[in-house]
Each structure stands twice: as structure tokens, then as C-alpha cells.
Amino acid sequence: MAIVGTVHLNCVIALHRSPVMLRRSASLVPLVLKCFERPNLKHHTVIGFRSSHFAGSSSIMTISTLPLNDGYQVPWIAFGTGTALYQKDAEEAIRLAIDNGFTHLDGAQVYANEDTLGNGVLASGKSRSELFITTKLGxxxxxxxxxxxxxxxxxxxxVDYVDLYLIHQPSNHVGKLKETWKGMEEAQKAGLTKSIGVSNFTADHLKSILEIATIPPAVNQVEAHPYVWKxxxxxLAIHDQYKIVTSSYGGLSPLFRGKGGPLDPVVEQIRARLEKTRGAPVSDGQVLNKWxxxxxVLVVT
Structure with missing residues (x-):
């Protein structure tokens, strides 16, 4: 496992979630975004917020991007509208996330809140070109x-288009996965989405569609953290071969589902070292997201 070192500290965005939130409770739990600062980094932001309330600094985060295999760029962290916002009104959360620097919004048809995601985008006052919007085929x-x-x-x-359109679950298209991928290519050719990709695909699923693809997936969104990395x-071998960006959900799962595991002392040691170096608190979430x-990896909150 790669060890996070101080020479790598740039803009780190950490999200602290409770187990309640990840069980899709309607409860609104606190999230905290923090950026580490290097001497040559101009932007240093500390923002505390809930999914229905942001408080504190009005500074805007600086978010780096990852290159996609089709020539586009994707912000490395996205504000997700599943989990606590599943089947909920996402307007205020989206508006406030955008106000505080998020430019990548990750939605899905199955989340049943695309309409309020759009309302939040409109309420933010941002132009369409300033945002990166992902949705997923159910x-x-x-x-x-x-x-x-x-x-x-x-x-x-x-909106007139999305930036990224993913097949959400291969299990929704049993026996028709190749046909579905060709349909994704048609959606892209029609100008309805800039990029296309998949979610929850195994290596076998990827191999299946790559046999017939004229456009390879740009992204595969999967659960990703140290415990599942092996x-x-x-x-990942296929991702590397076709330059497919790995997108993650559940990146902070080791902080609650895997508590007491062998990762705990490693994260604690890194956190303690960084706190000593910085002279300021560092969270376990920051360590895992930086990893x-x-x-x-593209991180989805």
C-alpha cells in the first residue's frame, strides 16, 4: 500500500461520514472538507457542512482533474447524490456544494432525484460549461x-447534455450487455453525453463489452479502498490497458465497516505523522482520500 507522505500533500478533500449515513438513513450527518496546504499552494480552504447546510468559509476549493481516454478531463472528486440523498430533494445540497467549490456532480436515474439535482444546478447560477455532470443508466x-x-x-x-453517462449495474442488463453498450455509444454519438462509461463492472464484464466496443469506457465506478485493492x-489491469479511469464509491468504508482491521494502525500512524508535520489536525478520512x-482514482462522496 502506498504511504501518504508530506511531499505529496496538495489539495486534499476529506469527507467524514457516519455509518448511519452509509446505510442510507434520511438523517443529515456532518461532512467536513479540508485542504492541506503546501508552500506553493495558493488556496487553503476549511469548510464544515451538512448535506442540508454548509457553514464557514466562502472560499472556493481548487480541484485538480484526471484525463479521460476520450480527451476530456474529469474533476477528481464528485459530490454524490445517492446515499443520504437517495429519493430525497437534493436541490439545497447541490446548490451549496457548488457554492463551496464542487464542480463534479454524480447522479443516477435510480437515485430518483435527478429533477432536484437540476434544480440545484439552476439555483447555483453557474453556467453549464462550469460543471461536470454524471448520471447513470438504470x-x-x-x-x-x-x-x-x-x-x-x-x-x-x-440540461442539454451530461458530461459522463454510466451503465449503473451490469445485473440490470443480463444477456444484453453488449447491446446496451452499443446503445451507450449511440447516445454519445447523438451528442447527449460527452463521455460514456460503466459502474460495478468486473473484469469479465469489461472484456465482454470491449469485444464489440468502438468506443471504450472512459470510467468504471467501483467500490475502492485499501481492503479491496487486491x-x-x-x-485495474484492464483499466490500465484501455486508460479507463477508476472511480470509487465507499472509499471511507474502512473507517466503519472494517474498523479494528489491520489498516487501522497504518492510518493512525500516517495521521499522527502528518499532524506533527502540519501542526494541525488531520483526519483518517483525509488519509484515505489522499491515498x-x-x-x-476519481472519488465520489
């Missing part, structure tokens, strides 16, 4: 296609 209804499903999502979000190696960033 289970197709009879007669629907990835293209027609995306057209409905665009109406809900109130299991992800078959995926993901150093691996070139």
Missing part, C-alpha cells in the same frame, strides 16, 4: 434504449 423499461433513457434524464436535470487488480487520489 434498468431499461420495455422499448427504451440507453439513448431514450438519457433523453429523459436530461429533461429531469434540465481484489480489484484484474479490473485514492495518489492512485489516480
Amino acid at each position: 434498468k431499461l423499461q420495455p422499448g427504451a434504449t440507453p439513448k431514450s433513457a438519457l433523453q429523459e434524464s436530461l429533461k429531469q436535470i434540465k 481484489a480489484l487488480q484484474p479490473n 485514492l487520489q495518489q492512485k489516480g
Whole structure:
């Protein structure tokens, strides 16, 4: 496992979640965003917020990007609208996330809140070109296609296109995965999305669609953290071969689901060393998110 060192400290965004939130409780739990500062880094932001309330600094985060295999760039951290916002009104959370520097918004048809995601975008006052919007294809209804499903999502979000469109679950398209991927390519060719990708795909799923793909996936969003990193190696080998960006959810799972495991003392040691170096508090979440960033992983909150 890569060790986070002080020479790598740049802009780190940590999200502290409770187990309650990750069980999709309606409760609004605190999140904290923090940026480490290097001598040559101009922006240093500490922001405390809840999903329905942001407090503190009005400074804007500086968020770096990752290159996609189709020539586009994606902000390395995204504000997710699943979990605590699942089937909830996301407008205020989206507006405030944007106000505090988030430019990448990660939604999905199955989250049942694309309309309020769009309301939050409108309320933010940001132009469409300033934001990166992701949504995901759910289970197709009879007669629907990835293209027609995306057209409905665009109406809900109130935009003309999304930046990234993912197949959410391969299990929704059993026996039709290749056909579904060709439909994703059609949606991209129609200008409804800039990039296309997948989510929760294993190496075998990736191999299946790559057999017929004229456009390889730009992203594969999977659970990613140190405890599952070894299991992800078959995926990562394909990601490297086709320059597919690994996107993560559940990156902070070791802080609650894996508590008491062998990672705990490693994270604690790194955190203590960084606190001593910085002379300021560092969280376990910061350590884990920085580890993901150093691996070139796109983090979804």
C-alpha cells in the first residue's frame, strides 16, 4: 500500500461520514472538507457542512482533474447524490456544494432525484460549461434504449447534455450487455453525453463489452479502498490497458465497516505523522482520500 507522505500533500478533500449515513438513513450527518496546504499552494480552504447546510468559509476549493481516454478531463472528486440523498430533494445540497467549490456532480436515474439535482444546478447560477455532470443508466423499461433513457434524464436535470453517462449495474442488463453498450455509444454519438462509461463492472464484464466496443469506457465506478485493492487488480489491469479511469464509491468504508482491521494502525500512524508535520489536525478520512487520489482514482462522496 502506498504511504501518504508530506511531499505529496496538495489539495486534499476529506469527507467524514457516519455509518448511519452509509446505510442510507434520511438523517443529515456532518461532512467536513479540508485542504492541506503546501508552500506553493495558493488556496487553503476549511469548510464544515451538512448535506442540508454548509457553514464557514466562502472560499472556493481548487480541484485538480484526471484525463479521460476520450480527451476530456474529469474533476477528481464528485459530490454524490445517492446515499443520504437517495429519493430525497437534493436541490439545497447541490446548490451549496457548488457554492463551496464542487464542480463534479454524480447522479443516477435510480437515485430518483435527478429533477432536484437540476434544480440545484439552476439555483447555483453557474453556467453549464462550469460543471461536470454524471448520471447513470438504470434498468431499461420495455422499448427504451440507453439513448431514450438519457433523453429523459436530461429533461429531469434540465440540461442539454451530461458530461459522463454510466451503465449503473451490469445485473440490470443480463444477456444484453453488449447491446446496451452499443446503445451507450449511440447516445454519445447523438451528442447527449460527452463521455460514456460503466459502474460495478468486473473484469469479465469489461472484456465482454470491449469485444464489440468502438468506443471504450472512459470510467468504471467501483467500490475502492485499501481492503479491496487486491481484489480489484484484474479490473485495474484492464483499466490500465484501455486508460479507463477508476472511480470509487465507499472509499471511507474502512473507517466503519472494517474498523479494528489491520489498516487501522497504518492510518493512525500516517495521521499522527502528518499532524506533527502540519501542526494541525488531520483526519483518517483525509488519509484515505489522499491515498485514492495518489492512485489516480476519481472519488465520489
